[in-house]
Amino acid sequence: MSASMHAPSPSLNSTERRSAELERRVHANPRAYRILTGDRPTGPLHIGHYFGTLENRVRLQQLGVELLVVIADYQTITDRDSPASLPDDVEGIVADYLAAGIDPERAVIFTHSQVPELNELLVPFLSLVTVSELGRNPTVKDEITAAGGGSTSALMFTYPVHQAADILFCHANLVPVGKDQLPHLELSRTIARRFNDRYSPELPFFPEPEGLLGSAPLLLGPDAQKMSKSRGNAIALGADDDETARLVRSAKTDAERRITYEPDRRPEVANLLRIAALCLERPPDQIADEIGDRGAAALKDLVADALNARLGAIRTRRRELAKERDYLMTVLDAGNRRARAIAAATLDDVHRLMHTNYRGLELGARAIR
Ligand code: TRP
Secondary structure (H helix, E strand, O other): OOHHHOOOOOOHHHHHHHHHHHHHHHHHOHHHOEEEEEEOOOOOOEHHHHHHHHHHHHHHHHHOOEEEEEEOHHHHOOOOOOOOOHHHHHHHHHHHHHHHOOOOOOOEEEEHHHOHHHHHOHHHHHOOOOHHHHHOOHHHHHHHHHOOOOOOOHHHHHHHHHHHHHHHOOOOOEEEEOHHHHHHHHHHHHHHHHHHHHHOOOOOOOOOOEEEEOOOOOOEOOOOOEOOOOOOOOOEOOOOHHHHHHHHHOOOOOOOOOOOOOOOOOHHHHHHHHHHHHHHOOOHHHHHHHHHHHHHHHHHHHHHHHHHHHHHHHHHHHHHHHHOHHHHHHHHHHHHHHHHHHHHHHHHHHHHHOOOOOHHHHHHHHHHO
16 A cells, blocks of 8 residues: 555645535535536445435535536546446446436436547647656555556556546536545646646636535445445445345454444444444444444444435335336436537637637638638
8 A cells, every 4th residue: 555545635634624615605606516526337336425425416416506427437447448347337327326316307427438529638638737747646656556556557547637528528617526536636627727828828718626525434345445346345325225234244343342433443343333323414422322332233233224224215216217227328328418519519619729620711711712
């Protein structure tokens, strides 16, 4: 594990402070904001996604903020071949989104691969960053280390630039992210600034997007490692009650019988208490006190019940949606079409600003004739 995972990025505290202020501004004027956020389709979304970002997206959409969500299929090939399961994974994520409450009538849900004009922005954007800047990205460094170093694809190295295209193609100005995404957001801001300085100094073309940090803590899986689809330690949003109970019961804890909330000394127990706290919307130490000497087994029963109660309605909806595959694809098709129209308009403007739009000449020539 590289040191950068432990050293908080210098911008973290200021982002946290800014996030609180930003929340206030968004509440005051939700229609001034357009959100772009996304997920890699490497498997079904899990409870970490739900509490970490999904719930937040739904809340902001309900406030009236415009929402675009990229299912980042071109990010899955940074460190693996694109698997045959990709269509099912993408469809599953659309189901996760809708089940969690994202409104398909208002949101634009799309995939990289179907929006060529977004991908084309990568070319000018790559010209605006240096190799050494990309090499310093702490999240990419961690991902390379986690993948065992070895042969890093050039896409792994440059995907944060691609992510800037995700955000900027639609002029998004608000990006709800986890802490690990902050370096990417910073790069998006840099690219927007440099593009504006170079090609549109009078009237800034791209907004510098602001990051909105969620308040939910990072969740651990039953193996006490960070919960993640690729680690295979995740409790899927769409898991059933029995599977949830089985996974929670398999969670690693410690030998002390009395349950206390001590995140530093007892990270595994604290993680279970946090999950319960998120579901029950009560402080974790209070839940710990109630369990007291009844031990880890009682805590796990409580966590499983709390999760199943909290997610019950979402899971029922998800099961219904999973049967309506045509409908899910219709939602994605419509999202891809809308994203494409937005991206094409942006690319047109970019061509014009970069003097790579030759249609004007053609029209002029025709007009003379
Ligand atoms: N990198 C993000 C993740 O792994 C997914 C993502 C892709 C994203 N494009 C984005 C997030 C744009 C925010 C904005 O979770």
